[in-house]
Amino acid sequence: MRLLRSSAIVGLFTSASRVLGLVREMLLAAALGAGATTDVFLTAFQFPNLFRRIFAEGAFNSAFVPLYAGKLEGEGPTEAQRFARQVLSxxxxxxxxxxxxxxxxxxWLMYLLGPxxxxxxxxxxxxxxxxxxxxPYLLMMSLSAMLSGVLNSHGKFAAAAAAPVLLNLTLIGTMLFSGAGGEQMALFLCIGITASGVLQTAWLWFSVRQLGVRLSLRLPRLTPDTRRLIVLGVPGAVAAGVTQINILVTSSIATLEEGARSWLYYADRLYQFPLGVVGIAMGVVLLPTLSGRLRSGDVTGAANVMNRGLEVSMALTLPAAAALAVIPHFIVTALYQNGAFTADAADRVSLAVVAFAFGLPAFVLIKVLSPGFFARQDTMTPMRFAAVSVAVNLVLGLILFFGPLNFLGLAIATSVAGWVNAILLAVTLRKRGLLQPDARLLHRIPRILGAVILMSAFLAIADRHAVWIIDHSFGIPLLALVVVCGSGALVFGGSAMLTGALRISELRDALKRP
Known part of the structure; x- marks a missing residue:
């Protein structure tokens, strides 16, 4: 199995996009800070971006990939290409x-998005x-998602994973070279968002043509195949996009408190980094891998794929979640506190980061567990669990927001809702015999937790000596953060090797070319 290698390819490009995304957010924080103008811009960005995440980060693929891959393997490239043209139109x-x-x-819609x-x-x-x-970014991202699904079905993950880099490069360039500020900067950024959508779609279209697949627009028709896609796709989109739907609900409520929308956004961007690198990468690779195993009747192989997905994802996610929970203020001040971004804003964002950190493992588990249903063309069950999660998020969020916690209550509600969804998915897969933890997984998870605890202790000590570390990092907080996080990663890696949670030979073997 080359699950880790394929995930690493997606994760590598996703990491590049997320690193550039952090640069983007650092520039945004310095230019606009956390206030009314930023709240407005983020609302304008989030609505179409919600659909980008739902479509491009796995939800559309949950329906399209199994059907397209089935056509490709069962009926040949010609029928698969015909189906893709129907779907595109x-x-x-x-x-x-x-x-x-x-x-x-x-x-009228803004009454819901920004009350x-x-x-x-x-x-x-x-x-x-x-x-x-x-x-219009929404339209471009919908088409990009379909093109990415075609590439992923052919085992070509790199081009699709690299496309979001264009968004970040466009927005970074806008902030560096436009010379604008305030509302004018927000306007230029929104124009850049739509322009980047056109660029991403063009990039993926070219990549699909390089693959030898020729797509074109036709008069749209509801065929049995496209009806099947709709039946599977709508529940799948709701299920796979539940975390983003919860964030949209939370963000809408947050506009009632000036600045809260911005505080939650900056915190959200920090946990989205490991979520994108690990959860989304694993989800994108797991779906076609599981679908292929199940189509060939290899149930044991499918169970092994799921176990390795859980093992790898938790080995990468738990250290990131611990770091966000243990040194949130160190991270926030090093990344954001500059220009228009004040110390008070840093304090508030740090609180939200801790709340989101406890939900991060659940958000990743949702991405890893959902393909267990999607590969079997069951999108209704995850959708029902997603609906429960959204209800929990809305009710708990309203109670905590209008109670003593204000904006922090919204972050807590999102994390709780994530755990509700993840637990429902895991329990149901287990009951159906689709999730069978093997001895290796049960052996590794406690050892991973032990390594995380040791790393957390190291980070807590480093946080207490943050001023000294910054002074010895040429007075540059960002450099100090890199040193601390890099050292923490070494502590975790060393502890994981010593305890047997990770083995170099297995990593080397998993990353080899087939």
Whole structure:
């Protein structure tokens, strides 16, 4: 099995995108800080970006990949290409209509997306305008998701994983070279978002043509195959995108407290880094791998794939979650506190980071466990669990937000909802005999936890001596953070090797070319 190698390819490009994303957020924090203008920009970005994450980060693939891959293996490339053309035409038409309707209805839709903007007409109008500018990004990302699904089905993961880099490069370039500020900067950034969508779609279109697959737009028709895609795809989109849906709900409520939308966003970006590198990469690779094993009747092989996915994902996620929980203020101040981003904002973002850190393992587990259902073309069960999770997030979030915790209650609610969803998925897979932890997994997890505890102790000591570390890092907080996190990673790696949680020979073998 080359699961780790394939995940590493996706993770490598996703890491590049997330690193550039952190650079983007650092520039954004310095330029706009955490206030009303930032709240408006983030709302304009998040609505179409929600669909990018739902489509591009696995949800669309949960329905499309098994069907396309089945055509490819069972009926040949010609039938698979015909199916892809049907899907492309239907998807383009549906998303174009949706974007146009959303553009027209945005003044009314904003009452749901940003209820906190209603009291200020100027802020409300700006939010409507900026969201209208970014809406075409949704169309581009829907098409990009389908093209990525084609590439992934052929075992080509690199091009699709590299596409989001274009978004970050576009926005970084806008902030570095536009010379704008305030609302004008927000306007330029929204234009850049839509432009990057066009670039990503063009990149993936070229990659698919290089693969030898020729796609074109036709008159959309509801065929038995496309009906099957819709039946599987809608529940799959809700199920796989539940974390993002919860964040959208949380963000909408947060607009009622000025600055809260921004505080939660900056915290969200920090845990999205390991979620993207580990959870999304594992989810993208697991689905076609599991589908292939099950189509060939290799149930034992499919169970082994799932166990190794859990093992690798937790070995990479738990240290990241621990670091976010133990040294949140060190991380936030080093990355964000500059320019318009104040010390008070850093304190508030740090609180949200801790709350999200406890939910991070659950968010990754959702990405790893969901393919166990999707590969068997069961998207309804995860959708039902997603609905429960959204309800928990909404009810608990409202209770805590209007209680003593304010914005922090929203972050706590999102993490609790994530664990509810992950537990429901795991228990159901276990009951159906689809999740059978083997001896190796049960042997490794406690040892991984032990290595995480040792690393956490090291980070806690480093945090207490943060001023000394920064002074000896040429007074550069970001350099000090790199030193501390790098040292923490070495402590975890060494402890994991000593305890048997990880073995160099297994890593070397897993990363070899087939």
């Amino acid at each position: 239907l998807l383009f038409t549906a998303m174009l209509i949706f974007v146009i309707v959303a553009q027209i209805g945005m003044p 906190g903007f209603i009291e200020n007409p100027q802020t409300f109008e700006l939010a409507v305008l900026l969201t209208q500018i970014t809406m």
